[in-house]
Amino acid sequence: MRFRASMCSSSHAKKRYRQRGVAAVEFALVLLPLLIIAFGAIEYGRAIYHYNTLVKSTRSAVRWASLAPATSTGYSSFVTQAKCLAVYGNTGCSGNPLAPSLTVANVKLCDQSNWAECAGASQGSYKNITLAGGSNMNLVAVRISGYTYSFLGLPLVTTSSSLTFGDIEAVMYQ
16 A cells, blocks of 8 residues: 555656646747737727817817907917917927827817918808807817827837827807
8 A cells, every 4th residue: 555655646746847838838939829818908998098188278268268349459379379379288389298199280270360270161150150049159160180109019029000089079159
């Protein structure tokens, strides 16, 4: 009986010895797909964050532009300030852009006197819009178009790609 017990423990030890390193190999095989999924989630999270930043800046800019009627004197300075607000978060066009590579050229402001920047719009899209009660109002729109988001890319991968967001627009009455 004694002989048999030692034989059993010897074969058990051999099995354990052969299994050494298996966990490390399995970990190495699973690590790469997990890293790709993690970096992909981080990249798309950043893209959503930048998109949300652009939406909020567009809303702030249209609120600012709606403060003065399009026919008032000095309204052109409101337009410039609204564009700066959309890009820099302040009306003075100072500091860093809220989103990387966002410029004032990406921001379009359309109202009853300036609608050429917004493709497919006419003066009737913004002037004397008839409401359900029969009264009229004027609209102002701020649109960010052509913004390209650049992915950072995966580590050890030399190619990077980008994503161009669709037009982001906010409209308010003026």
